[in-house]
Amino acid sequence: MSSIKLDIQMVDDELKSAAREILPKAGAALRDLQEKRCTGAEFTGWYDWPKIKGHALAKDIRKLVGSLDVFYDQVVVIGIGGSYLGCRAVTDALSHSYAGQVTAKQGRRPGLTFAGHHLSESGLVELLDLLEEKQPIINVISKSGTTTEPAVAFRVIRSYMEKRFGKEEASKRIIATTDSKSGALRSLAKSEGFKSFDVPGDVGGRYSVLTAVGLVPLALAGFNIEDLLQGADDVFRSLEAPAADHPVLQYAAVRSAAYQNGKTVDILAYGEPRLFHTVEWWKQLFGESEGKEGKGLFPAGVAYTTDLHSLGQYVQEGVRNLIETFLMVDDPLGRTGGVERRLRIPAMSENADELRYLENRFISEINDAALVATRIAHFDGGVPCMALHLPRIDEKSLGALFAFFETACAIGGALLQVNPFDQPGVEAYKKNLFGLLGKPGFENLGVELRRRL
Numbered sequence: 001m002s003s004i005k006l007d008i009q010m011v012d013d014e015l016k017s018a019a020r021e022i023l024p025k026a027g028a029a030l031r032d033l034q035e036k037r038c039t040g041a042e043f044t045g046w047y048d049w050p051k052i053k054g055h056a057l058a059k060d061i062r063k064l065v066g067s068l069d070v071f072y073d074q075v076v077v078i079g080i081g082g083s084y085l086g087c088r089a090v091t092d093a094l095s096h097s098y099a100g101q102v103t104a105k106q107g108r109r110p111g112l113t114f115a116g117h118h119l120s121e122s123g124l125v126e127l128l129d130l131l132e133e134k135q136p137i138i139n140v141i142s143k144s145g146t147t148t149e150p151a152v153a154f155r156v157i158r159s160y161m162e163k164r165f166g167k168e169e170a171s172k173r174i175i176a177t178t179d180s181k182s183g184a185l186r187s188l189a190k191s192e193g194f195k196s197f198d199v200p201g202d203v204g205g206r207y208s209v210l211t212a213v214g215l216v217p218l219a220l221a222g223f224n225i226e227d228l229l230q231g232a233d234d235v236f237r238s239l240e241a242p243a244a245d246h247p248v249l250q251y252a253a254v255r256s257a258a259y260q261n262g263k264t265v266d267i268l269a270y271g272e273p274r275l276f277h278t279v280e281w282w283k284q285l286f287g288e289s290e291g292k293e294g295k296g297l298f299p300a301g302v303a304y305t306t307d308l309h310s311l312g313q314y315v316q317e318g319v320r321n322l323i324e325t326f327l328m329v330d331d332p333l334g335r336t337g338g339v340e341r342r343l344r345i346p347a348m349s350e351n352a353d354e355l356r357y358l359e360n361r362f363i364s365e366i367n368d369a370a371l372v373a374t375r376i377a378h379f380d381g382g383v384p385c386m387a388l389h390l391p392r393i394d395e396k397s398l399g400a401l402f403a404f405f406e407t408a409c410a411i412g413g414a415l416l417q418v419n420p421f422d423q424p425g426v427e428a429y430k431k432n433l434f435g436l437l438g439k440p441g442f443e444n445l446g447v448e449l450r451r452r453l
């Protein structure tokens with residue numbers, strides 16, 4: 001059974017019954033996925049990945065990390081979308097919140113930072129400031145090898161590395177993860193002699209966290225990639241002969257029923273700030289997979305309790321087009337990236353802040369109560385609310401969560417009758433950008449666009 005539990009108590013009866021009717025279709029969609037009969041079947045290599053290739057790949061990655069003959073204390077991941085969000089989700093969830101600012105009490109991992117996911121000049125200038133104080137290793141990740149944002153960042157960083165270390169050492173400090181045969185990055189890796197890993201041809205970016213895309217930088221930065229794979233494997237195994245209401249199927253069915261019932265926005269709420277990028281990863285997964293052909297729930301993330309003093313008002317009383325899922329973490333000891341430290345409200349002689357009733361209680365208890373209170377309030381305010389329970393925040397649970405959401409998303413796409421593995425809409429801005437910047441072959445588009453400005 002999957003380690004992730006789904007609670008649909010705060011979903012109204014009408015929606016529950018509509019979801020029950022969808023469950024058999026969700027089950028059929030899962031079988032189509034498993035038997036590679038679904039739309040976009042050529043991009044389902046991520047399903048059951050740990051068992052098929054993941055564990056063997058982890059060994060190759062460990063070998064590479066062990067054989068590096070350069071010292072590094074800073075890993076730089078260059079990539080955008082699915083080429084960085086999974087890695088970032090894991091590193092943010094499992095790192096000290098003030099890593100780099102305090103002498104962290106959770107072991108000495110190299111620093112990890114990200115580039116190529118924006119086009120901010122000042123962002124890159126400041127990254128170069130950081131690199132100047134560090135011994136960097138670079139993992140540039142792009143399946144296509146031609147995406148503008150990472151290509152720009154990589155050129156800047158490569159040029160810096162070559163100036164600082166010389167061409168030979170720079171190339172020892174660069175690892176490329178890209179298509180096995182084609183693309184500009186593959187050609188560069190060959191001509192410059194970078195160590196390289198493949199993005200499997202049958203896995204799209206946003207489903208690639210458990211391939212070399214996520215595992216290489218995570219291993220470089222000292223995370224337990226074997227546990228990550230194990231957590232995912234457990235979920236895939238639980239789906240081999242699933243109960244009709246397996247949490248993955250139920251989650252997909254409730255979302256689908258809500259959409260058919262007129263809901264248009266799907267919120268993932270979380271109570272631990274370290275899960276911010278986990279939710280960013282989820283947003284990309286569902287947004288790019290379902291949002292096409294004029295269809296799909298808009299995925300949004302809210303951080304509680306922070307956003308209870310911001311977006312909470314809207315969720316409670318705004319347009320009733322929302323559904324919400326609360327990402328809960330059951331073990332209060334497992335919320336700090338593996339460091340078992342806890343904090344109680346201190347007892348004090350005076351009670352000016354009126355917190356005596358909370359004295360000696362753990363902060364996590366108060367946080368949990370706030371999330372439960374919010375879920376009930378939002379349900380009472382007309383928002384169907386699910387709760388997804390993770391046992392802890394650790395590699396195993398995150399691996400399980402990735403497998404859970406990827407599978408639910410693929411099923412969701414099938415229920416919506418869209419291809420959940422393509423992203424044709426992303427091309428529109430890319431073409432316009434090429435036109436405006438004068439990329440050869442796009443000159444006429446540039447003229448046409450400028451006429452409209």
Ligand code: PA5
Pocket residue numbers: 080081082083141142143144145146147150204205206207288423426
């Ligand atoms: O999910 C996807 O396929 C996309 O989000 C890609 O990951 C993103 O566009 C980056 O593409 P690439 O890895 O080709 O640079």
